[in-house]
Amino acid sequence: MSGTHPPLPRIRMSGRSFLALTLTPEAPLEDWLVALDHQITRSVGFFAGKPIILDLSMMQADTPNLAFLLPALKERGIRVIGIENGDRSWPAVAEWEWPESPVGGRSSGPITAPEEKPEGPPEPTTLLVEDPVRSGQHIVWPDGDIIILGAVASGAEVSAGGSIHVYGALRGRAIAGIGGHSNARIYTRNLAAELVAIDGFYATAEEMDPACTEKPAQVLLSGEALIFRPLP
Amino acid sequence: MAKVLVVTSGKGGVGKTTTSAALGAALAKTGQKVVLVDFDVGLRNLDLVMGAERRVVFDLINVIQGDANLAQALIKDKRIDTLSLLPASQTRDKDALTPEGVAKVIDELRKKFDWVICDSPAGIERGAQMAMHHADMAVIVTNPEVSSVRDSDRIIGMLDSTTEKAKSGKKIDKHLLLTRYDPQRAARGDMLATDDVLEILSIPLLGIIPESPDVLKASNVGAPVTIAEPESPPARAYAEAARRLLGEKVEVTIPTERKGLFDWLFKRRVS
Numbered sequence: 001m002s003g004t005h006p007p008l009p010r011i012r013m014s015g016r017s018f019l020a021l022t023l024t025p026e027a028p029l030e031d032w033l034v035a036l037d038h039q040i041t042r043s044v045g046f047f048a049g050k051p052i053i054l055d056l057s058m059m060q061a062d063t064p065n066l067a068f069l070l071p072a073l074k075e076r077g078i079r080v081i082g083i084e085n086g087d088r089s090w091p092a093v094a095e096w097e098w099p100e101s102p103v104g105g106r107s108s109g110p111i112t113a114p115e116e117k118p119e120g121p122p123e124p125t126t127l128l129v130e131d132p133v134r135s136g137q138h139i140v141w142p143d144g145d146i147i148i149l150g151a152v153a154s155g156a157e158v159s160a161g162g163s164i165h166v167y168g169a170l171r172g173r174a175i176a177g178i179g180g181h182s183n184a185r186i187y188t189r190n191l192a193a194e195l196v197a198i199d200g201f202y203a204t205a206e207e208m209d210p211a212c213t214e215k216p217a218q219v220l221l222s223g224e225a226l227i228f229r230p231l232p
Numbered sequence: 233m234a235k236v237l238v239v240t241s242g243k244g245g246v247g248k249t250t251t252s253a254a255l256g257a258a259l260a261k262t263g264q265k266v267v268l269v270d271f272d273v274g275l276r277n278l279d280l281v282m283g284a285e286r287r288v289v290f291d292l293i294n295v296i297q298g299d300a301n302l303a304q305a306l307i308k309d310k311r312i313d314t315l316s317l318l319p320a321s322q323t324r325d326k327d328a329l330t331p332e333g334v335a336k337v338i339d340e341l342r343k344k345f346d347w348v349i350c351d352s353p354a355g356i357e358r359g360a361q362m363a364m365h366h367a368d369m370a371v372i373v374t375n376p377e378v379s380s381v382r383d384s385d386r387i388i389g390m391l392d393s394t395t396e397k398a399k400s401g402k403k404i405d406k407h408l409l410l411t412r413y414d415p416q417r418a419a420r421g422d423m424l425a426t427d428d429v430l431e432i433l434s435i436p437l438l439g440i441i442p443e444s445p446d447v448l449k450a451s452n453v454g455a456p457v458t459i460a461e462p463e464s465p466p467a468r469a470y471a472e473a474a475r476r477l478l479g480e481k482v483e484v485t486i487p488t489e490r491k492g493l494f495d496w497l498f499k500r501r502v503s
Contacts, residue, residue, distance in 0.1 A: 135383070136390075137393075150434060153382070154382050155382055171432070
């Protein structure tokens with residue numbers, strides 16, 4: 001049977017080049033590792049997943065602690081794919097697993113790791129007002145919530161991008177959710193406001209639910225209506 | 233160390249000038265060296281209340297502009313020799329008050345007196361701001377009614393933000409003086425209760441001055457009530473307030489007319 005074989009698939013090949021970094025440790029190794037750690041904290045993720053070639057040209061057979069260099073790099077997540085300029089016959093490196101070094105390669109000059117700020121927790125965006133807000137004062141805080149420990153007097157105005165919390169009596173105006181945050185709310189220990197507004201929807205003192213005034217209450221927006229609810 | 237005290241309110245007609253004169257005289261009676269400075273340029277009244285209107289030669293604006301020195305402008309009280317008055321100008325307006333000029337005068341007064349009492353004009357404009365600018369302490373004169381309380385609140389906000397002390401991060405000592413307080417109207421609920429006023433303004437209470445015809449009578453004869461009728465209820469209330477300013481602990485009460493038992497019985501029968 002002279003069966004006809006299906007044609008073998010063509011092997012698709014294309015070139016891809018990676019930039020391997022060459023690390024050249026210097027003696028004393030303890031200091032060099034401390035400097036490396038600083039570099040890692042300043043440039044988070046810079047070494048992650050990058051192929052690294054370890055250049056031992058500045059090491060000697062008797063450099064102290066040389067034996068711990070490769071394990072120390074592994075511990076820091078640095079992937080060594082090749083070792084150059086060392087001598088496998090040095091007793092210090094006898095225990096090392098020497099990776100098969102790729103051959104050739106061109107030096108592309110020194111590289112400076114980019115400085116990045118480590119991403120900390122985001123800045124809190126709440127404004128705390130410890131003094132009473134007096135008549136004629138206007139407090140604007142578009143970045144977030146406002147917490148007021150005292151009272152907001154008649155004739156004072158407080159505007160927040162987020163919610164407004166008043167631990168004293170709210171007798172002035174409270175305007176929450178400026179900039180279109182309909183989830184913002186207004187909370188107070190004593191609702192006696194001249195005007196409350198959330199995301200542009202407002203109610204004057206006359207339009208407020210009398211069941212909620214002069215007592216602890218919250219104001220929220222439901223659809224296009226301001227809802228007044230007592231607070232426990 | 234001299235203290236600069238501003239008597240202020242925001243609203244007009246609540247009793248700033250009466251209070252400046254009565255408190256100043258009460259302080260001076262205790263031996264403190266006191267000067268009353270009238271900042272109501274253009275509408276001066278303090279000279280009348282002090283009975284010094286016929287002795288005014290130079291005034292605050294003359295001193296600020298260098299036309300006269302302080303010694304020429306100060307009027308010494310004839311009844312209490314530790315009490316002096318620096319009158320305002322009636323012919324100028326409040327624009328003549330310059331921050332540098334006021335600072336210079338206040339600095340000079342600090343050297344000569346224990347208390348510099350600045351009688352602020354009504355309003356929140358230049359005159360009131362100049363009067364409060366250098367203050368260490370403030371007496372906020374408030375009547376127990378809503379508009380006066382709101383205006384006082386506004387003034388307290390300004391004391392905490394625009395004065396020299398506030399700008400250097402310190403706080404002015406603020407005291408509330410409730411004036412024109414009528415115990416009978418308060419009992420009927422026609423006036424704001426003291427506790428409500430204190431809760432709204434949240435500053436300590438210096439005293440409660442009862443409404444009394446003695447105050448008007450005293451003003452008309454050109455004497456602070458603490459000099460003209462020292463035993464009257466308002467005068468006693470002012471004297472107690474002055475003692476509190478000097479740091480004494482005196483419980484706040486509302487002085488009333490001292491009436492005999494028969495007066496009291498008779499009144500009850502009639503009503």
